[in-house]
Amino acid sequence: MNCPICGSQAELAFSARGFPISDCSICRHRFVDFPVDENFIREVYSDAYFTGGGAGYADYLADAEILRERGRYYARLASRYVTNKKLLDVGAAAGFVLQGFVDEGWQGSGIEINKTMARYAREKLNLTVFTGSFENFQGKGEFSLISMIQVVAHFYDLKAAFQNAHSLLSKNGVLLIETWNFRSITARIFGRKWHEYSPPSVLHWFSPESLTGVLSKFGFVKIAQGRPKKVISGRHARSLLHYLLGKRFFPVLKLIPDRIRIIYPAEDLFWALYRKK
Numbered sequence: 708m709n710c711p712i713c714g715s716q717a718e719l720a721f722s723a724r725g726f727p728i729s730d731c732s733i734c735r736h737r738f739v740d741f742p743v744d745e746n747f748i749r750e751v752y753s754d755a756y757f758t759g760g761g762a763g764y765a766d767y768l769a770d771a772e773i774l775r776e777r778g779r780y781y782a783r784l785a786s787r788y789v790t791n792k793k794l795l796d797v798g799a800a801a802g803f804v805l806q807g808f809v810d811e812g813w814q815g816s817g818i819e820i821n822k823t824m825a826r827y828a829r830e831k832l833n834l835t836v837f838t839g840s841f842e843n844f845q846g847k848g849e850f851s852l853i854s855m856i857q858v859v860a861h862f863y864d865l866k867a868a869f870q871n872a873h874s875l876l877s878k879n880g881v882l883l884i885e886t887w888n889f890r891s892i893t894a895r896i897f898g899r900k901w902h903e904y905s906p907p908s909v910l911h912w913f914s915p916e917s918l919t920g921v922l923s924k925f926g927f928v929k930i931a932q933g934r935p936k937k938v939i940s941g942r943h944a945r946s947l948l949h950y951l952l953g954k955r956f957f958p959v960l961k962l963i964p965d966r967i968r969i970i971y972p973a974e975d976l977f978w979a980l981y982r983k984k
């Protein structure tokens with residue numbers, strides 16, 4: 708496959724879980740060298756992703772309060788850069804992050820590919836969450852903020868997604884992205900065993916620098932950057948560790964309580980804000 712960003716030839720870097728991972732020879736973008744489409748992604752984000760553990764969530768709904776707090780954190784952060792509080796949350800899942808924005812006075816809607824999660828957001832939280840992929844989202848524009856929290860690594864068509872974000876934002880609108888940094892110290896230490904090398908749910912890898920380079924091609928300029936404090940539940944940590952370490956550690960992992968909050972150092976996670984030019 709050629710680079711999904713610039714179309715240049717790519718070279719195989721290594722394989723992870725049976726999928727080839729390639730680097731673009733020109734722009735250095737790293738991606739899964741395997742064609743995926745909307746149907747493929749819908750399968751990856753079936754209900755099992757949110758409830759079955761593994762690379763996804765042991766129980767996404769149980770992490771509601773943590774996700775809602777994260778929404779509030781980003782709502783306060785983004786408020787400093789916008790003139791009105793009108794949000795589109797991409798990859799909204801069950802709507803908890805969006806609910807955090809609403810708590811902070813934002814008017815928001817979301818888009819989510821998993822229909823069970825989107826329905827939960829509509830029926831239980833009374834939020835406007837559309838079902839579908841963002842690449843094909845036909846919504847009307849004029850959002851002052853589009854948030855992509857842990858989403859950009861999962862787009863099956865990055866170009867369509869960033870073009871769509873640009874056209875849906877109002878003049879001077881802001882794009883908020885939180886994603887993993889494959890050039891971080893943590894990623895370098897773990898090498899191929901880094902937790903984010905988990906295709907086919909993860910399809911692209913970025914660093915703050917590479918993401919800024921990619922977005923400049925789509926008419927965005929970076930205005931702020933930082934690192935979030937990541938809080939995860941004991942249940943989620945146990946599921947991830949079980950997945951990474953295998954069954955034989957289960958007796959030890961069983962000792963991690965469900966409801967405990969683990970503050971994750973997040974050296975390999977970052978957020979950045981981009982202004983539409």
Ligand SMILES: [Zn+2]
Pocket residue numbers: 710711712713714715731732733734735736
């Ligand atoms: Zn490229």
